[in-house]
Amino acid sequence: MRRPRRGRGLAVLTAAALASTALAACSSASGSKPEIIWxxxxxxxxxxxxxxxxxxxxxxxxxxxxxxxxxxxxxxLARRLNAHDSSIDLMSLDPAxxxxxxxxxxxxxxxxxxxxxxxxxxxxxAVAASSWDGKLAVAPFWSNTQVxxxxxxxxxxxxxxxxxxxxxAQIIDAAAKTGTKVAVxxxxxEGYVVLIxxxxxxxxxxxxxxxxxxxxxxxxIDSPAGRAAAGVIQKLAHSSAAPPDLSIAQEGQxxxxxxxxxxxxxxxxxxxxxxxxxxxxxxxxxxRYPETVAGKVSxxxxxxxxxGVSKYSKHVSQDMAAVKCLTSPTSQGKYAVAEGNMPASAxxxxxxxLRKVYPADLLTLFQQSVDQAGPRPTTPYWSDISGALQSxxxxxxxxxxxxxxxxxxxxSDVLHGRSLL
Amino acid sequence: MTTTVATAATPRKRQAATDRAVAENRLGLKLVAPxxxxxxxxxxxxxxQALYLSLYRYRLTTPNDRAFVGLRNYGTILTDSLFWHDTFxxxxxxxxxxxxxxxxxxxxxxxxxxxxxxxxxxxxxILIPYGIIxxxxxxAWQFAFSLNNGFVNSWFAWLPGIQTGADATNWFGxxxxxxxxxxxxxxxxxxxxxxxxxxxxxxxxxxxxxxxSQVDGATWWQRLWKVILPNMRAAIMVAVLFRALDAFxxxxxxxxxxxxxxNTESSSFLTYRQVIEQFQLGLGSALSVLLFLxxxxxxxGIVKLFRVDLARARGEA
Numbered sequence: 027m028r029r030p031r032r033g034r035g036l037a038v039l040t041a042a043a044l045a046s047t048a049l050a051a052c053s054s055a056s057g058s059k060p061e062i063i064w065x066x067x068x069x070x071x072x073x074x075x076x077x078x079x080x081x082x083x084x085x086x087x088x089x090x091x092x093x094x095x096x097x098x099x100x101x102x103l104a105r106r107l108n109a110h111d112s113s114i115d116l117m118s119l120d121p122a123x124x125x126x127x128x129x130x131x132x133x134x135x136x137x138x139x140x141x142x143x144x145x146x147x148x149x150x151x152a153v154a155a156s157s158w159d160g161k162l163a164v165a166p167f168w169s170n171t172q173v174x175x176x177x178x179x180x181x182x183x184x185x186x187x188x189x190x191x192x193x194x195a196q197i198i199d200a201a202a203k204t205g206t207k208v209a210v211x212x213x214x215x216e217g218y219v220v221l222i223x224x225x226x227x228x229x230x231x232x233x234x235x236x237x238x239x240x241x242x243x244x245x246x247i248d249s250p251a252g253r254a255a256a257g258v259i260q261k262l263a264h265s266s267a268a269p270p271d272l273s274i275a276q277e278g279q280x281x282x283x284x285x286x287x288x289x290x291x292x293x294x295x296x297x298x299x300x301x302x303x304x305x306x307x308x309x310x311x312x313x314r315y316p317e318t319v320a321g322k323v324s325x326x327x328x329x330x331x332x333x334g335v336s337k338y339s340k341h342v343s344q345d346m347a348a349v350k351c352l353t354s355p356t357s358q359g360k361y362a363v364a365e366g367n368m369p370a371s372a373x374x375x376x377x378x379x380l381r382k383v384y385p386a387d388l389l390t391l392f393q394q395s396v397d398q399a400g401p402r403p404t405t406p407y408w409s410d411i412s413g414a415l416q417s418x419x420x421x422x423x424x425x426x427x428x429x430x431x432x433x434x435x436x437x438s439d440v441l442h443g444r445s446l447l
Numbered sequence: 448m449t450t451t452v453a454t455a456a457t458p459r460k461r462q463a464a465t466d467r468a469v470a471e472n473r474l475g476l477k478l479v480a481p482x483x484x485x486x487x488x489x490x491x492x493x494x495x496q497a498l499y500l501s502l503y504r505y506r507l508t509t510p511n512d513r514a515f516v517g518l519r520n521y522g523t524i525l526t527d528s529l530f531w532h533d534t535f536x537x538x539x540x541x542x543x544x545x546x547x548x549x550x551x552x553x554x555x556x557x558x559x560x561x562x563x564x565x566x567x568x569x570x571x572x573i574l575i576p577y578g579i580i581x582x583x584x585x586x587a588w589q590f591a592f593s594l595n596n597g598f599v600n601s602w603f604a605w606l607p608g609i610q611t612g613a614d615a616t617n618w619f620g621x622x623x624x625x626x627x628x629x630x631x632x633x634x635x636x637x638x639x640x641x642x643x644x645x646x647x648x649x650x651x652x653x654x655x656x657x658x659x660s661q662v663d664g665a666t667w668w669q670r671l672w673k674v675i676l677p678n679m680r681a682a683i684m685v686a687v688l689f690r691a692l693d694a695f696x697x698x699x700x701x702x703x704x705x706x707x708x709x710n711t712e713s714s715s716f717l718t719y720r721q722v723i724e725q726f727q728l729g730l731g732s733a734l735s736v737l738l739f740l741x742x743x744x745x746x747x748g749i750v751k752l753f754r755v756d757l758a759r760a761r762g763e764a
C-alpha cells in the first residue's frame with residue numbers, strides 16, 4: 027500500500043531537483059551584471075529597501091527571506107553552505123550561530139581595510155559578538171539591547187527611585203508589593219539563555235571562557251556569579267510577581283503581560299518603545315537593565331544582526347562592496363527608523379531622522395547599553411551550550427542553588443558527546 | 448498482491464530449464480537491473496553510510512574535529528536517560544494507538560462489509576481521514592485542543608478535569624495531556640488504513656462457514672470469536688504489523704503539535720534533532736541505526752507472535 031507511493035514521491039523529487047538545477051543554470055547565465063542575493067531574517071521590508079538603495083550600476087542586490095526561527099535559519103544556511111551552494115551571497119546572521127558558521131569556514135574573510143573601518147565605527151559589544159578567532163567574521167549591521175521598561179505609576183506607588191540603578195530583587199519586591207508582574211522571557215528557547223547570560227555577566231561572571239578551545243572550553247557557570255543568577259530566577263519564579271505564563275513566555279507574551287492591567291516591569295528589546303509609547307503615553311518609563319548584585323553595573327543582553335558573505339559566492343569582491351554600503355551609518359540609521367532595530371555604531375545613532383522618532387535620553391540609554399552589553403559567548407558550540415542550559419534551567423520554578431553545578435556538568439557531557447541533548 | 452506472489456514464493460521442484468526459459472530469465476534480470484541499481488543507490492548506500500558515520504564523532508560544522516570513536520556513540524546513547532525516555536514515549540504511542548485502532552478499525556470494517564444502503568458514501572467517509580496529509584491533520588488537531596480557539600475544551604467541559612475560560616485546560620502544557628492529544632490525532636488519521644486492511648481480511652472469510660455455524664446454533668459473539676477472527680488472523684497480522692511499524696516511526700504529529708516540548712519526543716524526533724538541528728552526524732547516525740534495528744526486531748516479534756507464514760499471509764490478504 028505504501029511502497030508505490032514512496033516510488034512516485036521519489037520520481038517527483040528527482041524531477042523537481044532536475045528542474046531546479048536547470049532553472050539555476052538559467053538564472054546564473056543570464057546577463058553580465060551580477061545579482062547579489064541577500065538572505066535576510068524576516069522584517070517589514072526594511073532590508074529589501076536597503077538592498078534597493080545599495081544596488082549600483084555594477085550589481086543588483088535582491089533579497090530572499092529566511093525562516094522566522096533562528097534555529098531554522100541556522101539549519102538552512104549551514105546545510106546549504108556545506109553543500110557549497112553558490113546562490114547565497116550575503117546573509118543576515120544572528121550572533122548565536124555566527125561563530126559556528128565562521129569556524130566551519132563558510133564565510134569569506136572580510137578584507138583588512140573593511141575590517142578596520144567596521145571595527146572603528148561599531149560599538150565594542152557589536153564587534154565582540156561579530157568576531158571569531160580575533161577577526162570580524164560578519165559586518166555589524168544593527169545592534170539590539172534590552173533595557174528595563176516600567177510603568178512609572180507602579181514604580182512611584184512602590185516608592186522605587188528609578189533615577190538610580192535598581193536591582194532585580196528590588197523590582198521583584200516592588201511588583202509583589204503593588205500586585206503587578208515582572209515580565210521576562212523564560213520559555214525553553216534562546217531568549218531564556220539571553221536572560222541567564224545577562225544575569226551571570228551582571229554578577230561579574232560568564233557562562234564559558236577559553237572559547238577557542240572548542241569542546242574543551244572552560245565552563246564557568248558553576249560559580250558565585252552563576253548561583254547569583256540562579257538566585258534571581260528562583261526569587262522571581264516563586265514570587266507573586268511572576269506572570270502565570272512565565273515558563274512559556276517569549277518576547278510577545280512578556281510584552282502582553284506588560285501591557286495588561288497587571289503590567290509592572292519588563293525587560294525586553296528596544297522595539298518596545300515604538301510599540302507602546304502611544305498607548306502608554308507618559309506612563310512608559312525606561313531605565314538601565316537591572317543589576318544582578320547591588321552595586322555591580324549590569325551587563326545588558328546583546329542581540330542584533332551581522333551581515334556575512336558566503337565563501338561560495340561567485341563575486342565576493344562585489345559582495346564586500348555591497349556589505350560596506352548596507353552597513354554604512356546612514357543605512358543603519360534608515361533601518362532603525364524603518365524597523366525600530368537600533369544601529370550598531372555611534373555614527374548610526376547620529377542619523378538626524380532617528381533623533382526625531384526617539385527621545386534623546388532613550389537613545390543615550392540604548393547606546394550606553396549596547397556599548398556595555400554582555401554578549402553571549404562566541405563559540406562554534408553555542409547551540410550545544412545553549413541547549414544544555416535550556417534543559418537544566420527550565421522551567422524557571424525548578425531553578426535552585428544547585429542548578430549552576432548541574433548545568434555545568436551537563437554542558438561538559440554534551441560537548442564531549444557523553445550525553446544526548 | 449495476487450496469488451502469483453504466493454506461488455512464486457512457495458518452493459517447488461524445478462523442471463529442467465529449457466533454452467527459452469534461460470533466455471527469458473536472463474532478459475528478466477536485465478529488465479530489473481536498473482531498478483536494483485536505483486534501489487541500491489537510494490536506500491542501501493545511505494544505510495551503509497549511516498552505519499559508517501555512526502562510528503565517528505562528527506559534527507557538520509566542525510569538520511576538523513572528526514574522529515573515529517568505534518562504538519562509543521552507541522554506548523552514549525544506550526546509557527542516556529533521554530534516549531530511554533523517548534523510547535518509552537514511542538512505545539506508549541505505538542501500543543495505545545494500535546490497540547485502539549484495531550478495535551475501532553474492526554468495527555469500521557464490519558460496518559463497511561455489512562452495510563447495505565449508501566455503501567459508497569459510508570465507505571468514502573470512513574476513508575477520508577486517511578486521505579488527509581498528516582501535517583494538515585496534526586494542525587487541525589492542534590487547533591482542536593488549543594487553549595484559545597479549540598473546541599475540545601468547550602465540548603467536553605462537562606467532564607471532570609476539563610475547564611474553559613480563564614483556567615482553561617492547557618493540553619500542551621503537561622506531559623500526559625499532550626501525549627493524549629498526539630495519540631488522538633494519530634488514531635483519527637490512521638484508523639481508516641487499519642479498517643481497510645481488516646476489510647480485505649473480512650471479505651476472505653467464507654459466508655458458508657458463518658452460515659453453517661449459525662445453523663449449529665452459535666451466537667453472534669461465538670461466531671465472531673470462533674469463526675470470523677481465527678480466519679482473519681493473517682489479515683490482522685498484516686494490519687498490526689504495518690501500523691505498529693508506522694506508529695513506531697511517528698514524527699509529523701509531534702513536530703507540529705508540541706515540537707517535543709513537555710517530554711513528548713519520540714525516537715524519530717530525537718534522531719531528527721540530533722542530525723538536522725544539532726548537526727551531530729555521528730551520534731544521529733548511531734540513533735538511526737538503533738531505530739532501524741528496533742523496527743526490524745518489532746517486525747520479527749509481531750510475525751512470531753501471530754505465528755503466520757508471511758508468504759501465505761501476503762497471498763491471502
